[in-house]
Amino acid sequence: MTLFGGIFLYVGSFSQLIYLxxxxxxxxxxFKVMNCLSATLVPFSKYIFMMTSRTRLRNVFEMSSKGLSLIPRGSNAYVKMMQTLRRGRYTSWFVIVNQIFSHVTYLLMPFLLTVFGNHRYLPTTPGDSYGLTPKYETPFYEATFVLTSIGTAFSAINQTGYIVLFIALLNQELGHFYVITETLKDICKELENKENHNENSHEANTIEDKLKFCLKHHQFLITYHNEIQKLYKMIFGAHFLMMTVVLVTTLQTLNSWDMATTVLTAATGI
Structure with missing residues (x-):
């Protein structure tokens, strides 16, 4: 991963700074270089974030495991939690398949056009179209093709991992909300049934235990949310700042870029 990060830095940020x-x-x-540089720094910032937040990520994962173990097995709350995590898993696989399809397509199209066409094309990332036009020439085409492909693969893996991590943590947090609401629903049902039957000490103790569980789980959820908030505060701020730079520099180059390129870059930024 460190090797991929270094190659991506060379192909992207370092070379663009020299050109600037x-x-x-x-x-x-x-403005063109600033646009490319800011777009390149977005996945690179995620790489730095993942490398520098390993300890905090480990703590969040440990809290996720602990929170799951606190839920009584076989309860409605546990079933709801498993359903939420299962939906998150399906969403994560959809993201992975979508990222693979889009990035492989953008890597294969220039390769196939180069092999079966009369011009040379370079691989590119989804949202950029410079590689899909033959006007981009370089005296070191083969080396540039390989390095750009490696950089694109690194960007795809890094970006996919970031999105999957966000989906997993979001589903964990939503699942704990559902655990509390499902437990409160069970308490309401028991109270309704109590009106039609004589009260006994066992039912009272059961309701009291569930109320204590809700209070404790709410405290756990607040702590868990604070950890996630600290984890994403820096990367979200940096991400949206650089996305703003991408859009601004794109608009500044509107006179030289065609409308298709501008729409693609703006859509990618959003």
Whole structure:
């Protein structure tokens, strides 16, 4: 992963910074480079985030396991929690399949066009179209093709892992909300049944235990939410800031870019 990160940094950020220094007097070219640089830094910032947040991620995963063990097996709350996690798993697999399909398509199309066509094409990432036009030429085509493919693969793996992590943590948190609501529903049903039957100490103790469980689980949920909030505060702020830069620089280059490229970049940023 560190090797992929270094290659991605070289292909993306480092090379674009060098080009920015070369074309700096040219306002239009500078905006183009800033657009590419900001778009490149988005997945790279996620890579840095994942590498520097391993300890906090480990704590969150341990809390997730602990929270699941606190739920009584066989209860309606436990069943609801499992259903929520199962939906999250299906969503994660959908994201993985979608990312594989889109990135493989953008990698294969330039390769097939190069092999069966008369021009050279470079691989690109979803949302960018420079590789799908033959006007991009380089004297080191083979090396650039390989390095760009590796960088794209790194970006896809990193981005997919980030999205899957977000889905997993979001489903964990929603699941714990559902656990509390399902337990409260069970208490309401027991209270309704109590009106039609004589009260006994066993039912009273059961309701009291469930109320205590709700209070304790609510405290756990608050702590769990705070950990997730700390985990994502930095990356969300940096992500949306760079996405804003992407959109602004895209609009600045509107006169030189065609409408299709602008729409693709804006949609990717959003």
């Amino acid at each position: 220094v070369q074309v700096y007097p040219d306002k239009l070219e500078s």
